Amino acid sequence: MDAMVVTGGCRLKGRVRASGAKNAALPIMAASILAEGPMRLKNVPDLMDIRTMARLLGQLGVRVEREESSGDLLLESRSERRSVAPYSIMRTMRAGICVLGPLVARRGFAEVSLPGGCAIGDRPVDLHLKGLRALGARLDIKHGYIVARCRRLRGTEMYLGGPFGSTVTGTANVLMAAVLAKGQTVIESAACEPEVQDLARLLVKMGADIQGIGSPRLVVEGVDGLGGAEHTIIPDRIEAGTLLMAGAATGGDVVVEGARWNDLFALVHVLRDAGAVVEHFDDTIRVRARGTLRSVDVTTLPFPGFPTDLQAQAMAMLTKADGISVITEKIYPDRFMHVAELGRMGARIRKEGNAAVVHGTRRLSGAPVMASDLRASAALVIAGLMAEGRTTISRIYHLDRGYERIERKLAALGATIRRVKEK
Numbered sequence: 064m065d066a067m068v069v070t071g072g073c074r075l076k077g078r079v080r081a082s083g084a085k086n087a088a089l090p091i092m093a094a095s096i097l098a099e100g101p102m103r104l105k106n107v108p109d110l111m112d113i114r115t116m117a118r119l120l121g122q123l124g125v126r127v128e129r130e131e132s133s134g135d136l137l138l139e140s141r142s143e144r145r146s147v148a149p150y151s152i153m154r155t156m157r158a159g160i161c162v163l164g165p166l167v168a169r170r171g172f173a174e175v176s177l178p179g180g181c182a183i184g185d186r187p188v189d190l191h192l193k194g195l196r197a198l199g200a201r202l203d204i205k206h207g208y209i210v211a212r213c214r215r216l217r218g219t220e221m222y223l224g225g226p227f228g229s230t231v232t233g234t235a236n237v238l239m240a241a242v243l244a245k246g247q248t249v250i251e252s253a254a255c256e257p258e259v260q261d262l263a264r265l266l267v268k269m270g271a272d273i274q275g276i277g278s279p280r281l282v283v284e285g286v287d288g289l290g291g292a293e294h295t296i297i298p299d300r301i302e303a304g305t306l307l308m309a310g311a312a313t314g315g316d317v318v319v320e321g322a323r324w325n326d327l328f329a330l331v332h333v334l335r336d337a338g339a340v341v342e343h344f345d346d347t348i349r350v351r352a353r354g355t356l357r358s359v360d361v362t363t364l365p366f367p368g369f370p371t372d373l374q375a376q377a378m379a380m381l382t383k384a385d386g387i388s389v390i391t392e393k394i395y396p397d398r399f400m401h402v403a404e405l406g407r408m409g410a411r412i413r414k415e416g417n418a419a420v421v422h423g424t425r426r427l428s429g430a431p432v433m434a435s436d437l438r439a440s441a442a443l444v445i446a447g448l449m450a451e452g453r454t455t456i457s458r459i460y461h462l463d464r465g466y467e468r469i470e471r472k473l474a475a476l477g478a479t480i481r482r483v484k485e486k
């Protein structure tokens with residue numbers, strides 16, 4: 064297993080480019096099940112989760128290939144005989160659930176393993192099932208699998224909000240089913256995240272009729288079939304946000320290309336409240352910070368609120384801010400695995416229910432720490448860059464699930480960071 068060794072104390076400076084968005088690419092890849100022709104996807108990041116989704120689609124009769132010359136991902140549904148998404152794959156990547164809607168809509172049958180436990184807390188799929196049932200699918204849970212059957216789905220009105228707001232992959236799943244349903248479907252309380260918008264745009268290119276993209280009310284007129292399409296995946300706002308916070312946390316001057324201002328508005332405000340200077344030109348954002356940041360309160364919310372996928376990184380950044388920051392998690396109330404590890408580096412953080420109170424401290428010191436999940440790993444990298452001495456982060460396979468060669472990007476900004484084999 065690999066570990067990451069970070070030596071802190073340097074101010075990041077320079078320009079990097081964010082890769083394509085993992086969380087846009089995963090459901091978009093699943094949409095290939097719906098297509099009657101080939102799909103070409105550009106700007107798909109080269110990540111473990113993408114390879115896992117390719118493997119899952121392979122099991123479902125979709126040919127997935129990375130074209131060497133262009134780096135594009137080519138997908139084509141070749142056989143509709145196998146519609147089983149096995150536990151062996153689903154337990155490693157929850158986004159595999161996104162094949163459920165397309166399988167039901169296109170093939171009328173699916174057996175998809177329930178995804179299983181997750182370090183960031185409870186992650187039910189009841190809203191996915193609610194939406195698909197509303198469209199007329201018969202769903203049973205048997206031996207850990209969702210077994211789905213239907214004839215042609217039928218359009219209907221549904222409310223997809225849950226106790227923590229809208230659901231991102233739930234909206235994706237139901238949308239991918241509704242596009243082939245007979246008649247009109249109205250999805251109220253749909254997720255508005257840029258990744259859902261990107262999926263909807265791809266579906267429109269394939270021939271779907273979707274109104275209200277980017278709003279919480281999606282209106283879909285079902286069509287009889289969908290063709291292939293070519294699509295460029297949006298840049299990864301979470302990776303871009305992570306790099307921007309790494310820049311601010313180290314008192315640096317960092318320019319991130321592929322950082323869309325409208326996708327990162329909530330973060331921009333947090334950075335500015337913390338005292339950083341943030342500017343943008345087209346899809347490029349520059350952050351500059353000097354000296355100690357100020358404390359800021361951060362509350363995670365569905366888009367356009369502050370993303371839960373940047374909460375851990377924001378906490379790391381604020382560990383050395385002047386004053387007390389309260390970080391409230393409204394999407395995943397238990398997503399605080401990073402608190403204890405940051406504490407091992409000298410951070411003063413007290414967890415209180417779904418909030419963490421961060422007392423800014425003047426110094427962090429490098430320590431051996433352990434990654435618990437994808438974004439917690441990114442937070443530990445940021446903390447390592449801010450700390451005195453050396454931090455060794457083990458179990459970085461979590462990091463590799465969502466960040467494409469992050470050590471190279473950070474090294475290009477002047478960070479002292481390297482990947483080593485763990486003994």
Ligand code: EPZ
Pocket residue numbers: 086087089157158185186187188189190191192225226227228229230231232233254258371372394395437438465
């Ligand atoms: C997506 O997960 C992302 N994953 C997550 O990113 C992200 O943290 C999350 O959205 C929230 O933004 C992908 O896009 C592949 P949700 P998803 O359904 O869709 C509750 C990362 O680090 N809920 O929007 O699974 C749920 O428990 C990952 O890249 C229900 O109650 O999240 C949570 O409290 C981690 N019932 C809230 O809704 C349901 O049926 C939002 O979850 C579904 C969800």
